[in-house]
Amino acid sequence: MSKTTEDVLGHQFSAFYKIPIEKFFQFAVSVDCIILGYHENNVKLLVVERGTEPHKGKVAVPGDLVYPAEDMDAAANRVLKDLTGLENVYMTQSKAYGQVDRHPIGRVVTVGFYSLISVDRYQPLASSWADNVYWVDVKELPPLAFDHQTIVQNALEDLKERVKLQPIGFELLPKKFTLGEMQKLYEAILDTEFDKANFRKKVLSMKILEDTSEMQKSVAHRPAKLYRFNKEAYRALENTKEGFNL
Amino acid sequence: MSKTTEDVLGHQFSAFYKIPIEKFFQFAVSVDCIILGYHENNVKLLVVERGTEPHKGKVAVPGDLVYPAEDMDAAANRVLKDLTGLENVYMTQSKAYGQVDRHPIGRVVTVGFYSLISVDRYQPLASSWADNVYWVDVKELPPLAFDHQTIVQNALEDLKERVKLQPIGFELLPKKFTLGEMQKLYEAILDTEFDKANFRKKVLSMKILEDTSEMQKSVAHRPAKLYRFNKEAYRALENTKEGFNL
DNA sequence: ACAAAAGTGTTATCGCTACACCCATGT
DNA sequence: ACATGGGTGTAGCGATAACACTTTTGT
Known part of the structure; x- marks a missing residue:
């Protein structure tokens, strides 16, 4: 017989506590990386153009699903590294997004991270999709796929607060x-x-x-x-x- | 044929991008509620005593798995309501925790929320597990189950910053x-x-x-x-x- | 009368604002 | 010579910290 949430969690808060535990393990978790740079007096955001549906042609913040055996932080660093070649970069968590319908392919909870990279450290990678990656000015953001508009806005708000209290500006x-x-x-x-x-x-x-x-x-x-x-x-x-x- | 991450996401960052998409939908997501009150000059945390393994007998912060068709925020509010009877309470997200091994039953990413409740609004519920719920002083925290120690500490740090800039103290x-x-x-x-x-x-x-x-x-x-x-x-x-x- | 916390006023100091001014370099 | 941004000094104002003092209640 399958275990239920009551069996496993040792307590229950809902009327539906006899649900088999497997029903709950149907989520995917993704990370979205708000990669910020600074060039010519402007804060820049690294975006990727989407090659397929949904939102084909639109730009999005780089992100990926977290692997089943991968720490969430590691996933965020992986995305950053694969895209920019950079490691050991300042990165911090912004916010998690868990709306049921936020992603068309299924139930994906995403966690936004932002990192700050110095333009003089960043060398664009000569990878297969280098053509599809570019910087946009955060003051003139194009329409972004999914709920990335919100994710970016929140990250920028976060940054505004944090930059006043921690010496993270130097990262840029x-x-x-x-x-x-x-x-x-x-x-x-x-x-x-x-x-x-x-x-x-x-x-x-x-x-x-x-x-x-x-x-x-x-x-x-x-x-x-x-x-x-x-x-x-x-x-x-x-x-x-x-x-x-x- | 099953879809892969490449098919679905429209881009890929890892060497393992031909993995069937189903492999990624194996996560559970939970919410943990750091419920804070204030009584006799002390900040109090609401904890629940665990009735079963793992960590049987230890206290933990109340939390639950998010239902497949439930918004994450809604789950946090549900936990709070089922436990205290309170709705429309100040609640804010603290941080997401995504270590691979953080939970013994499987891959559970949890998101910490904290809420502030006024002691004069809170009436303990006469529910089946009222015996197992109590307030502890945040200055004298007992050992907590899972990584709840960290979750609580981070939430309290968050609170310290936020309480200076927003009028949330009045909630207590x-x-x-x-x-x-x-x-x-x-x-x-x-x-x-x-x-x-x-x-x-x-x-x-x-x-x-x-x-x-x-x-x-x-x-x-x-x-x-x-x-x-x-x-x-x-x-x-x-x-x-x-x-x-x- | 006394303890205990409410409530007020004063002074000195620190930090911030605004603004004026001079300096070194390339064109 | 001029434009451009680097770099410095100062006067005034406002917020803050430290501390002393008065007020009102219950015991």
Whole structure:
């Protein structure tokens, strides 16, 4: 005789608790990767053009079903790696989506992850589908397949909050960057403007930037100092009551 | 012939893309409800004692498998309602957990939700398992079944951040409360102390509290004014650049 | 009278805002 | 010479922290 939820779970909350346990193991789980980059003062999203139905021709966020013997986080990292070749990239979970009818092929619960990649680390892969992958500006998103519009919006909201409290913005910058570039990045993410003098003072007062003794070159204005994010200094800051605060 | 992931998804990221689609629909999805209350200056967690293996005798956070035709959010609300009788309660998603081996009965991805309930709304249900449900202090958590320890910790971290930016603390208070009670609540959640004078000034300056013209009664000290959270006033505050801020 | 918590006022300080100004480079 | 962005100083304002003090109740 088949086990029921009551047998297995040891408790039950619904009137239908005598349902055979097998009925519940009919879900698929997918991960969707909101891969964000930063280029020319704009935050970019990596999208894939769909080659087949449903939503053929539309673009979607890269994602895949989680394998039966694969950790969910691993699946997200796999998708990212297969697409960009990148590993050990900042990635964090955003939200799970579990509407019954959200996917046409069946009951698929998806979990959104977003990762931040530095443009100078990313080399487009020469894979069979390189033609179908491209960056779009998050300020001008095209229509996306499935519920990806919502997933992306939520991830961007998440990012806006998190970027103020954790030093994740640096993931989007080259290793060496100027304060001006950093400011433009934060302005792009948060969709605001900062006073230059005040922004620098705030950032420098956190003492998490290290002065590389290098300068910008060949720019049509006074060259800026290049800084580097100092992880150790950040650890120290974390343990103060101020902490990182945009 | 059976469809494969390639047929269905329109793209593929792994070397194993010719796997029949059925292989992926073997997951179960569950919801776990971190139900938090507040009593006598302490934040409390509702736990259920498990009657069967695995983890028989241990306490766990209430949860259940999501039904094949049920929205995930609906499942979380169902668990809460069946357990407490409460509906329309503040509930928000915390995080999804997708480790392969996290559950002994099979591949179960779980999503943690937390809800905040006011002790004066909650009436324990006279159900068959009322004996097995009780509140524990979050400062003195007993060992929990499965990975519930982690799930609860993460939810509490989440709460700490969110409670500073959104007026969700009021969900844990009675409809009418004193500023002292409110202060104690925030101190309990955030595990800090506030200066009484400064706390009141900050809270009152937000103008989201309404003075009921009532007072505390039968207390062995000067009776305090009773306030009520004013949702409309909060909406107004939301649209200012200050907004709600602890 | 005393304890206990409510409730108020003051001061000093810190951080943030706004804005003015100078500097170095390429064209 | 000029445009462009880098880089700095300061004055004023507002929020916050620290602390002292008064008020009202029950015992």
